[in-house]
Amino acid sequence: MNAALQRLRAEIRFDREVFERRIAELQAVDLDPQTTTGAQRAQAAVALHHAYGAVEGLLVRVARQLEGSLPEGPDWHQALVHVMGLEVPGVRPAVLSRPVVDGLRRLLGFRHFFRHAYAVELDPGQLAALRREAVRLAPALATDLGRLDTFLAQAAEGSQASEPPGA
Numbered sequence: 597m598n599a600a601l602q603r604l605r606a607e608i609r610f611d612r613e614v615f616e617r618r619i620a621e622l623q624a625v626d627l628d629p630q631t632t633t634g635a636q637r638a639q640a641a642v643a644l645h646h647a648y649g650a651v652e653g654l655l656v657r658v659a660r661q662l663e664g665s666l667p668e669g670p671d672w673h674q675a676l677v678h679v680m681g682l683e684v685p686g687v688r689p690a691v692l693s694r695p696v697v698d699g700l701r702r703l704l705g706f707r708h709f710f711r712h713a714y715a716v717e718l719d720p721g722q723l724a725a726l727r728r729e730a731v732r733l734a735p736a737l738a739t740d741l742g743r744l745d746t747f748l749a750q751a752a753e754g755s756q757a758s759e760p761p762g763a
Contacts, residue, residue: 598752598755600661601661601748601751601752601755602752604657604658604661604748605745605748605749605752607654607657608654608657608658608741608744608745608748609745611650611651611653611654611657612650612654612738612741614646614647614650615647615650615651615654615734615737616734618643618644618646618647618650619643619647619730619731619734621639621643622640622643622644622647622727622730622731623727623731625639625640625643625727627640627720627721627723627724627727628720629720629721632720634718636720637718637719637720637723638718640718640723640727641710641718641723644703644706644707644710644723644726644727644730645706645707645710645711647703647730648700648703648704648706648707649707651700651703651737652673652676652677652704654741655676655677655680655691656676658680658688658691658744659676659679659680662684662687662688663684663687663688667679673704673708674701674704677692677697677700677701677704678697680692680697681693681694681696681697688747689743689744689747691740691741691744692737692740693736693739693740695733695736696733696736696737696740699729699730699732699733699736699737700733702726702729703726703729703730703733706726
């Protein structure tokens, strides 16, 4: 169990770094409605999509490793974000705080739109609002994931202490 928890911690660190790079990329894009180009809007949309995807990938790993499964059904993406805001007694603390859950729901809504709206023009005002949301969300998400890392480190230490020598 210790090796699996340490690997999970490493994968979470990687996903956090991906999220942070996408947020930095997003902040560098000009979304002024008067000057933005279609390429800049597309770049911002892709960065938003990938930023959310990094977080969702992280949450999927946590659910599989700590709970053994993912939510099921057509709304499993929404359910995943929801359950990560809940403590599962005896298994894990809440991974996400309520403000982070709410912000991720908005980013998930955009990701769904982005994946299915092939003929729709991207609105720079909407993209700018979502960028603000993602940037506002980043420090709170980092705090939440820091708490998760502490929990996982303690769990890994506990599992190591309970393993027989040489195991």
